[in-house]
Amino acid sequence: MKTIAVIDYGMGNLHSVSKALEHVANDQQVIVTSDPEVIRNAEHVVLPGVGAIRDCMAEIRRLGVDKVVQENIASGKPFLGICVGYQALMQDSEENGGVDCLGQFDGHVRFFGESLVDEAGEKLKVPHMGWNKVKQTRSHPLWQGIEDDARFYFVHSYYVEAGQSDQVIGETVYGKTCHVALAHDNVVAVQFHPEKSHHAGLQLLKNFAEWDGKLDGKL
Template identity: 65%
Template sequence: MTDAPVTTPRQTVAVIDYGMGNLHSVKSALEHVAPEQHVVVTSDPAVVAAADRVVFPGVGAIRDCMAEIKRLGFDTLLREQIATGKPVLGICVGMQALMDHSEENGGVDCIGILPGKVRFFGENHTDSTGAHLKVPHMGWNQVHHNDHPLWDGIPQDSRFYFVHSYCVIADDASLVAATCDYGFQFHAALNRGNLFVAQFHPEKSHTVGLQLLKNFLHWDGKA
C-alpha cells in the first residue's frame, strides 16, 4: 500500500471591496500565482473575518476612501483581523489608509494602525539636480528592500509599478521594509508583525510583483 499524497488545505483570501477601484487585476494576479487558493472580492465583514488571509487594496482620494471604510466598519474590522495574527497585505491607498494622517483633501485622519503620515510630493517637485519630476509619480521605479520573507526571490533594487501623488513617511524606522527615491526617499513598504503594506502595485509589476504576491500567499505572518 502506498501512502496517500499530502495535500495542503485550501485557503481563502479575502480582497476587501469598499467600492474604490477595480479589483479585478488584484484578484486575477492572486489566482494566477496560487490557483489552489480561493480568492474572493467581498464587502461582507463576515467573509473577511472568516478568511485565512486579507488583502486591502485601494485607489482614489483618501477622503472618499476613508468615508466608505468607516461606513462599512472596515476600520474596526482591520484592527481585529490584524490582532488575530492572520497575514494582511495593504496595497497603494490601502497602505495610506492605515497611517495616522494624510495631507490629501486638506488633511484627513486615517485608520491609525501604523504611525506616520502621508505627504504630498508637491506641485513643483524636483530631483537633487533641480530637474522637474512629474506628479503623480507614475510608472516604474527601483525599490530597495530589507530581508523580509515577502522579498524572497526578488532581486535588490527591482523595479515596481507606482501611481501616486502622496507618499508615506513612517514615524518608526523599524517598520520600513523598503524605500524608493523620487526626489526624496519615501517608504515604499512597511511591515509590522503579520501586516505588510506597499505603495506600489504588485499586481501590475510583472514578475517581481507576482513573486511578492506568491510570497504573501505562503507567508506565515512572521518576519
C-alpha cells in the first residue's frame, strides 16, 4: 500500500493533518511517524508544525528530522511543509531572537511587528488569525480545482519573505505582502492550514496526495 508519512517531532497538529489527509486520500495509508525508515519508504511526506520555531527546530535536530527532511527532499518525492513546517524550510527566522532553519528554500521568516496597519491605516491584529485570500501567483498542480483568491485559514505572527520570486506560487496581503506558498521541484510549502481550510484546503491536500512531484515543464 502506498503511504503518506506525516513527520511527528512532537510539535505538530498531527491529528488534524492526518485526519484531513485520510479524508482525501484514496488508496494511500496515512502514517504519523518519526521513524526514518517509514518516512524513507513513504511516497509522500508532510512536515507539519505549530508553536514556537526555536522549540520546533530544537526537536527537529534532536530527533534527526533535519537529515530525514533533507534526504526525502533530495529523493524527488512530493514533500509538503505546513505552517511552522513551512517556516522551518527557510534559511532562518526572526522568532525567539533568531533561529537557523533548514535552508531548503532561500527565504527569511520575519515578524509582522507591533504596529501593523492596513492600506487605510487601520491597526491590524497580530497574530494574523482567520480566513484570508490567497492569490495564486503561479500555476502549480497544488492549485488544481481551487479558485484564485480562495480563502484559507491562517494563524501566524511571523511571515515568509522569499529570496527567489520565481519560487512564490501564492501571496496574501496582511499589512504587507506575505509569500504564503512556495514551490521548488518536488517541494511545496504553505503558511496557511489546508487541514483547517474546509473545501479549498481539502482540495489542496487531495492535489498533493495525487501529485507525483513532477512539474511537467511548469515553473
